[in-house]
Amino acid sequence: MTRPLLILDTVSHHFQAASGEVLALRDVSLTVREGEFVALVGPSGCGKTTILRLVAGLIQPEQGRILYDGKLVTEPPDEIGMVFQKATLLPWRTVTDNVRLPLEIAGKPVDSAQIAAMIEAVGLAGFERAMPGELSGGMQQRVSLARALISHPRLLLMDEPFGALDMMRRNEMNLLLLELWARIQSTVLFVTHDIHEAVFLAERVLAMGPRPGRIVGNFPIDLPRPRQAGDRYGREMQDYVERIWQVLERTA
Numbered sequence: 001m002t003r004p005l006l007i008l009d010t011v012s013h014h015f016q017a018a019s020g021e022v023l024a025l026r027d028v029s030l031t032v033r034e035g036e037f038v039a040l041v042g043p044s045g046c047g048k049t050t051i052l053r054l055v056a057g058l059i060q061p062e063q064g065r066i067l068y069d070g071k072l073v074t075e076p077p078d079e080i081g082m083v084f085q086k087a088t089l090l091p092w093r094t095v096t097d098n099v100r101l102p103l104e105i106a107g108k109p110v111d112s113a114q115i116a117a118m119i120e121a122v123g124l125a126g127f128e129r130a131m132p133g134e135l136s137g138g139m140q141q142r143v144s145l146a147r148a149l150i151s152h153p154r155l156l157l158m159d160e161p162f163g164a165l166d167m168m169r170r171n172e173m174n175l176l177l178l179e180l181w182a183r184i185q186s187t188v189l190f191v192t193h194d195i196h197e198a199v200f201l202a203e204r205v206l207a208m209g210p211r212p213g214r215i216v217g218n219f220p221i222d223l224p225r226p227r228q229a230g231d232r233y234g235r236e237m238q239d240y241v242e243r244i245w246q247v248l249e250r251t252a
């Protein structure tokens with residue numbers, strides 16, 4: 001067992017919405033160990049994005065503590081990478097210049113061979129000089145992934161990154177992500193509302209329920225790696241999906 005990289009300790013948070021007060025999270029406690037791949041799964045509105053924003057230091061919890069590498073999170077840590085559902089690329093920059101952006105911002109040396117290797121690793125060799133507008137949604141998400149990984153983040157936060165892709169593209173991206181994860185060994189916290197995707201990807205799935213947002217189940221996924229494309233439809237994976245579904249349904 002590796003040591004904990006991320007700890008949420010009885011975190012509660014509410015928002016003031018037009019319709020009144022929303023208790024987005026109540027007493028959420030979770031631990032993610034260094035190198036682990038954890039998926040957070042739950043219905044829309046159960047607080048998944050709020051957890052990622054708290055971990056990223058973009059908002060502060062009203063109650064409870066968030067510890068990253070043993071230290072209280074009070075601002076965005078510089079060792080994290082983020083990928084969102086919508087590729088947030090700069091439309092006026094080429095693929096290469098989007099991927100190198102985090103290094104520029106951090107004032108780190110930019111090694112063109114390293115950028116080219118990362119673009120190749122996400123399957124976009126030949127598109128280095130393309131503009132984001134010329135790429136499909138799936139290809140744009142590949143660029144987002146390359147950009148998130150270029151600075152070798154210790155923690156990768158992913159918020160429904162493949163939610164807008166069709167099933168085939170999403171399955172491809174799932175396999176690509178696992179391949180990259182095995183290579184770079186980042187810790188991953190992956191948010192999705194798709195139980196199949198959570199079980200396929202993660203070593204552990206945390207199920208969340210809504211109103212108030214809270215953790216309702218912890219499921220270690222004890223299945224062999226590397227995953228194969230067809231595993232998604234195998235009996236064993238389906239068993240996990242059904243167990244998680246039952247818990248989610250009870251708390252929906």
Ligand SMILES: Nc1ncnc2c1ncn2[C@@H]1O[C@H](COP(=O)(O)OP(=O)(O)O)[C@@H](O)[C@H]1O
Pocket residue numbers: 015016017022023024042043044045046047048049050051213
């Ligand atoms: N900035 C905000 N202002 C008001 N309400 C918010 C805000 N952000 C999130 N919420 C509410 O908090 C709850 C959890 O939201 P969110 O974390 O985005 O859920 P999820 O990502 O699981 O869909 C929802 O009810 C949402 O409407």
Ligand SMILES: [Mg+2]
Pocket residue numbers: 048049050159
């Ligand atoms: Mg969300």
